[in-house]
Amino acid sequence: MDDLVSLCKRRGFIFQSGEIYGGMQGMYDYGPLGVELKNNLKQAWWNAMVYENDNIEGLDAAILTNPTILKYSGHEDTFTDPMVDCKSCNQRFRLDQVPEHCKKEDLTEPRQFNLMFKTNVGPIEDGSSFGYLRPETAQSIFTNFKNVVDSSSKSLPFGIAQIGKAFRNEITPRNFIFRVREFEQMELEFFVEPGTDEDWHKKWVQKRLDWWEDQGIPMKSIELYDVPKDELAHYSKGTIDVMYKFPHGLEELEGIANRTDFDLGSHTKNQDELNISANVVENKSSNTRLAIQNIETKEWVVPYVIEPSAGVDRGVLAIMNEAYNVETLGEGKERTVLKLMPHLSPVKAAVIPLKKNNEELVKIASSLKSRLQKLNLGRIILENTGNIGKGYRRHDEIGTPLCITIDFDSIEDNTATLRDRDTMNQERMEIDKIPEYLIKVVNGL
Numbered sequence: 001m002d003d004l005v006s007l008c009k010r011r012g013f014i015f016q017s018g019e020i021y022g023g024m025q026g027m028y029d030y031g032p033l034g035v036e037l038k039n040n041l042k043q044a045w046w047n048a049m050v051y052e053n054d055n056i057e058g059l060d061a062a063i064l065t066n067p068t069i070l071k072y073s074g075h076e077d078t079f080t081d082p083m084v085d086c087k088s089c090n091q092r093f094r095l096d097q098v099p100e101h102c103k104k105e106d107l108t109e110p111r112q113f114n115l116m117f118k119t120n121v122g123p124i125e126d127g128s129s130f131g132y133l134r135p136e137t138a139q140s141i142f143t144n145f146k147n148v149v150d151s152s153s154k155s156l157p158f159g160i161a162q163i164g165k166a167f168r169n170e171i172t173p174r175n176f177i178f179r180v181r182e183f184e185q186m187e188l189e190f191f192v193e194p195g196t197d198e199d200w201h202k203k204w205v206q207k208r209l210d211w212w213e214d215q216g217i218p219m220k221s222i223e224l225y226d227v228p229k230d231e232l233a234h235y236s237k238g239t240i241d242v243m244y245k246f247p248h249g250l251e252e253l254e255g256i257a258n259r260t261d262f263d264l265g266s267h268t269k270n271q272d273e274l275n276i277s278a279n280v281v282e283n284k285s286s287n288t289r290l291a292i293q294n295i296e297t298k299e300w301v302v303p304y305v306i307e308p309s310a311g312v313d314r315g316v317l318a319i320m321n322e323a324y325n326v327e328t329l330g331e332g333k334e335r336t337v338l339k340l341m342p343h344l345s346p347v348k349a350a351v352i353p354l355k356k357n358n359e360e361l362v363k364i365a366s367s368l369k370s371r372l373q374k375l376n377l378g379r380i381i382l383e384n385t386g387n388i389g390k391g392y393r394r395h396d397e398i399g400t401p402l403c404i405t406i407d408f409d410s411i412e413d414n415t416a417t418l419r420d421r422d423t424m425n426q427e428r429m430e431i432d433k434i435p436e437y438l439i440k441v442v443n444g445l
């Protein structure tokens with residue numbers, strides 16, 4: 001973990017937030033390379049969910065959330081962690097995370113602590129008008145259920161996908177970006193006919209494992225945890241946690257829950273007229289029926305929900321952990337190389353003129369950079385430093401799959417040297433063929 005944290009800071013992936021004022025616990029900022037990696041990961045998820053499935057639609061809802069939503073979702077009452085104070089070190093811990101140095105007799109009785117951030121909404125600060133920063137993106141998917149169904153003519157099974165920030169006032173944020181107070185989630189709520197939910201649950205577990213593998217997480221680093229009944233969240237009939245071997249231990253990367261008809265059943269009007277199986281609180285506030293009419297029987301059905309919910313930040317940490325390699329090169333030399341899947345790499349290619357500021361070389365390099373940039377594969381960098389060895393080392397360390405060197409032969413024969421990040425093999429290629437080649441590299445073709 002220390003090596004990763006150090007690389008992240010040195011190369012501009014991730015910084016402690018507000019570091020110049022001593023930082024703030026549980027908050028991190030993504031730097032120039034981090035934002036590219038994170039965007040690429042989110043795009044890969046969006047492609048796999050929304051673009052590859054005609055029965056999944058996207059959403060980008062507000063972060064500030066009406067408290068009524070979080071009352072009926074159960075978050076106001078149950079989104080809590082038990083916490084204890086240690087009278088000896090004067091620190092507060094989550095009950096299951098008390099460090100060994102705190103003695104049992106120094107701990108207070110556990111108290112429930114709500115993890116939601118509350119904020120004032122509007123100009124009056126008397127507590128009469130407030131909102132929450134959403135603790136998960138899921139709720140706005142449920143409250144927009146009818147809007148999406150009506151505007152996109154969906155029938156079961158279908159899904160709504162959302163990527164966005166979520167906030168939790170974690171009692172003990174820790175392990176770098178693993179447990180933070182502000183993070184991003186990639187959540188799919190997949191609505192199915194009751195009775196087909198268990199099959200769909202299994203299917204989504206497999207689909208999500210396949211996706212993580214495509215992002216460079218090998219299955220040997222993953223374990224599935226079938227959450228026991230007494231540990232399930234209040235909404236869940238069954239949850240499979242995708243556990244990853246993080247540098248600090250085996251922990252949850254993603255949860256895939258069978259949320260039954262709890263959510264739509266909690267937020268719908270006319271609950272009595274709908275055959276809701278989950279144990280829901282009476283809703284007197286909703287003005288909308290969150291159900292789907294069966295075309296043949298004309299009966300209104302509250303769909304069950306399968307929810308794959310992944311953390312973007314935990315994904316970034318796992319992916320960087322897998323990609324991070326220190327290789328011995330012989331003669332006591334070594335190189336650090338980030339073997340990211342090329343579609344995730346923050347920089348897709350570096351174009352390097354052999355000699356710094358040489359007019360002819362830089363002209364060819366700039367023209368190639370512009371051509372490659374227009375392919376829309378991601379960031380292409382013109383590296384005009386004149387130090388090829390240093391350029392290769394830097395790009396190995398940040399995971400750039402391809403370095404392209406423009407030298408004096410390039411002026412004569414319109415070719416360039418391509419260096420592969422993983423094998424370090426070099427080959428000569430016509431410059432006009434490089435765009436097509438890079439498309440293949442980035443897309444893993």
Ligand code: GAP
Pocket residue numbers: 135136137138168170177178179180181183185187252253254255307309310311312313314
């Ligand atoms: N809608 C369901 C839900 O939010 P969750 O298990 O509480 O379920 C889903 O969160 C995912 O969000 C987790 O698997 C994890 O990847 C991520 N996550 C949750 N809390 C986090 C935190 N404090 N810091 C970073 N990621 C977090």
